[in-house]
Amino acid sequence: MCSRKVLVFPSAEEMGPALARLVSSRAKRACSSQRRRFSLGLSGGSLVSMLSRELLALPDLDSSAWIVGFCDERLVPFHNEESTYGLYKNQLLSKINIPEDAVLTINPSLPVEECAEDYARKLSETFPGEEVPVFDLLLLGMGPDGHTCSLFPDHPLLEETKKTVAPIRDSPKPPPERVTMTLPVVNAARCVAFVSTGASKAPVLKHVLEGGEGPPLPAARVVPSQGELLWLLDEPAAASLSLQVQRPPPGAEL
Numbered sequence: 001m002c003s004r005k006v007l008v009f010p011s012a013e014e015m016g017p018a019l020a021r022l023v024s025s026r027a028k029r030a031c032s033s034q035r036r037r038f039s040l041g042l043s044g045g046s047l048v049s050m051l052s053r054e055l056l057a058l059p060d061l062d063s064s065a066w067i068v069g070f071c072d073e074r075l076v077p078f079h080n081e082e083s084t085y086g087l088y089k090n091q092l093l094s095k096i097n098i099p100e101d102a103v104l105t106i107n108p109s110l111p112v113e114e115c116a117e118d119y120a121r122k123l124s125e126t127f128p129g130e131e132v133p134v135f136d137l138l139l140l141g142m143g144p145d146g147h148t149c150s151l152f153p154d155h156p157l158l159e160e161t162k163k164t165v166a167p168i169r170d171s172p173k174p175p176p177e178r179v180t181m182t183l184p185v186v187n188a189a190r191c192v193a194f195v196s197t198g199a200s201k202a203p204v205l206k207h208v209l210e211g212g213e214g215p216p217l218p219a220a221r222v223v224p225s226q227g228e229l230l231w232l233l234d235e236p237a238a239a240s241l242s243l244q245v246q247r248p249p250p251g252a253e254l
């Protein structure tokens with residue numbers, strides 16, 4: 001049963017430290033469980049710089065038992081500025097104590113279908129015995145059209161039930177070729193946290209969180225079957241919501 005919390009912060013700056021504490025608390029919880037490791041899925045967009053800055057500001061970050069994957073990735077070389085891995089490598093992964101083989105990257109030299117299969121294989125090898133990889137925490141963004149990962153409105157990939165990772169050739173947002181985790185993987189996670197800031201997100205957030213006309217938008221289809229669902233918003237993004245939200249005080253555990 002999914003528990004959903006909508007957490008609103010005065011500004012993106014005040015949300016940042018709370019996001020870092022969320023990652024660190026879920027990491028400690030996972031590493032002290034029988035799994036003895038913490039699996040984290042990352043997304044691109046504005047999350048890259050916020051998360052990197054805030055995790056590096058933590059006084060006691062220990063990422064030696066982390067496994068990091070990507071909720072979606074653009075099929076471009078790592079040195080290309082569109083590469084989500086490339087951005088995280090520069091801003092975060094090269095600055096923390098994470099073993100190189102604990103970062104699950106796509107192979108951008110493969111054609112997109114093979115790239116998705118190769119990444120799916122990496123996930124299944126990293127999560128042996130699990131039909132669908134169960135991440136401890138997935139961090140997601142949401143576009144103004146309601147997309148998340150590379151799952152776009154009205155796209156057939158929303159109906160994917162067999163693959164854990166799917167290729168996409170016709171992403172409406174460039175670059176067009178990408179690979180993405182599918183909804184079964186996203187919804188199997190122990191915790192999914194969306195990070196969404198800015199007034200431009202207000203209308204789509206109302207639609208996603210409170211419902212609206214037409215089929216549910218991709219972000220509204222993220223409902224972890226066993227896990228927690230958190231929405232971290234700033235006040236401008238939450239401005240149109242009528243539902244009950246929480247406003248965590250500074251320093252609160254999430």
Ligand SMILES: O=C(O)[C@H](O)[C@@H](O)[C@H](O)[C@H](O)COP(=O)(O)O
Nearest residue numbers: 043044045046047141142143173
């Ligand atoms: O691959 C991409 O094109 C981006 O990663 C994209 O999916 C992003 O996550 C959302 O558009 C939210 O981005 P913002 O949080 O920066 O608005």
